[in-house]
Amino acid sequence: MKSKVKFTAFVVASIDGKIAKDSKSGAPWASKEDWLFFQQSLKKFDAVVVGTSTFKVAQKNLNKRNTVVFTSRVGKFKTVGSVTFFNPSRANVADFLKHNNYKKVAILGGPKVYSYFLEKGMLDELYVTIEPLIFTEGVNMFTGDKFTKYKLKLESVKKLNTQGTLLLKYNAN
Amino acid sequence: MKSKVKFTAFVVASIDGKIAKDSKSGAPWASKEDWLFFQQSLKKFDAVVVGTSTFKVAQKNLNKRNTVVFTSRVGKFKTVGSVTFFNPSRANVADFLKHNNYKKVAILGGPKVYSYFLEKGMLDELYVTIEPLIFTEGVNMFTGDKFTKYKLKLESVKKLNTQGTLLLKYNAN
Numbered sequence: 001m002k003s004k005v006k007f008t009a010f011v012v013a014s015i016d017g018k019i020a021k022d023s024k025s026g027a028p029w030a031s032k033e034d035w036l037f038f039q040q041s042l043k044k045f046d047a048v049v050v051g052t053s054t055f056k057v058a059q060k061n062l063n064k065r066n067t068v069v070f071t072s073r074v075g076k077f078k079t080v081g082s083v084t085f086f087n088p089s090r091a092n093v094a095d096f097l098k099h100n101n102y103k104k105v106a107i108l109g110g111p112k113v114y115s116y117f118l119e120k121g122m123l124d125e126l127y128v129t130i131e132p133l134i135f136t137e138g139v140n141m142f143t144g145d146k147f148t149k150y151k152l153k154l155e156s157v158k159k160l161n162t163q164g165t166l167l168l169k170y171n172a173n
Numbered sequence: 174m175k176s177k178v179k180f181t182a183f184v185v186a187s188i189d190g191k192i193a194k195d196s197k198s199g200a201p202w203a204s205k206e207d208w209l210f211f212q213q214s215l216k217k218f219d220a221v222v223v224g225t226s227t228f229k230v231a232q233k234n235l236n237k238r239n240t241v242v243f244t245s246r247v248g249k250f251k252t253v254g255s256v257t258f259f260n261p262s263r264a265n266v267a268d269f270l271k272h273n274n275y276k277k278v279a280i281l282g283g284p285k286v287y288s289y290f291l292e293k294g295m296l297d298e299l300y301v302t303i304e305p306l307i308f309t310e311g312v313n314m315f316t317g318d319k320f321t322k323y324k325l326k327l328e329s330v331k332k333l334n335t336q337g338t339l340l341l342k343y344n345a346n
Contacts, residue, residue, distance in 0.1 A: 013189075013190070014190075015190070015299075015301060015314070015325065015341075015343070016186075016190045016313065016314040016315050017186070017187075017188070017189045017190020017191070017313075017314065018190070018320075021320040022320075029322060115309060118307065118309070126188075128188060130341075132324065132325045132326055132327050132343060133322055133323060133324060133325065134291065134314075134315060134321075134323040134325065135315075135317070135320050135321060135322065135323075136288060136291070136315040136316065136317025136319075136320070136321055136323075137316075137317040137318065137319055137320045137321070138320045140189065140190075140313075141188070141189040141190065141307075142189050142307060142308075142309040143309065143310075144308070144309025144310040145310065146309075146310055147191075147194040147195075147308050147309070147310045147311045148307075148308060148309055148310070149202060149306055149308065150306060150307040150308075150309075151305065151306060151336075152188065152305045152306065152307065152337075153305055153336055153337055154305050154332070154336070154337020154338075154339065155337075157330060157332065157339065159327070159330065163324075163326055163327070164325075164326055164327020164328075164343070165327075166327065166330065166341070168188075168303075168339070170188070170305060170337070
């Protein structure tokens with residue numbers, strides 16, 4: 001029997017929980033310390049899951065990885081090189097990842113993809129980097145139909161630079 | 174000459190930056206450790222500023238304090254006991270507070286009131302308590318017309334309990 005896949009989400013956000021200006025933008029405002037942490041972390045993962053907007057923003061980097069792109073525009077799934085376009089309403093993503101022997105999977109957003117794993121109770125860990133910024137407007141970290149209270153547990157806090165970028169690690173089980 | 178008023182905002186939020194279910198609700202999900210910190214802190218302040226929704230939610234407690242309620246429903250301002258209903262588009266709130274010899278003023282929300290002081294560059298300090306919760310939907314911490322990058326500096330981090338409630342203090346100048 002194959003073991004359970006471990007899902008870890010990575011989020012970089014402002015103090016007010018915004019992750020981007022709009023769905024077409026990345027996080028050029030993220031600190032270089034967060035970028036280094038993120039790149040180093042990804043080396044330990046077998047695959048990443050993203051939505052189509054995140055894929056478009058970061059396609060150059062994601063094409064080199066084992067990437068699963070959530071989309072409703074394929075039947076079950078369609079693989080092109082190391083990238084698989086995957087329809088989560090028609091196929092089981094945990095089964096697909098297990099079948100490919102991926103044990104550690106990073107969830108890289110956007111909000112719909114983060115929320116998919118959160119709502120299904122599949123999220124094991126959440127890394128949130130809080131940059132010392134306030135945006136007031138922008139893309140929310142998660143997207144939900146209604147106010148729901150998901151309880152997590154803080155595992156660690158690390159200050160990444162003098163301006164005060166904070167790296168928080170939560171257990172989401 | 175009277176000295177400058179110091180403005181300190183207090184926010185309690187989820188990991189994803191939500192401060193309430195809706196404009197009629199408070200933060201019953203906030204930890205008792207945050208509540209204690211908040212009550213202890215308020216003792217050091219001469220007055221508080223809130224919006225009408227926050228005033229309605231917390232009226233019983235706010236009636237006992239020197240409270241300024243932002244509203245568009247008065248001319249300049251109208252005082253009832255220790256509570257002043259104040260129209261910030263018709264009168265200058267900093268002048269009003271100075272005139273009353275209030276030196277330390279706490280900004281208690283909601284989002285419009287937080288944003289008013291942030292946008293005007295009047296905010297000196299920001300305390301953000303992050304409860305280890307995700308809500309996905311709810312009232313945002315701030316409200317803005319467009320994505321803007323306000324830069325702050327983290328001054329301190331304190332873990333308030335074992336579940337991982339975090340108290341962050343930012344310098345907003």
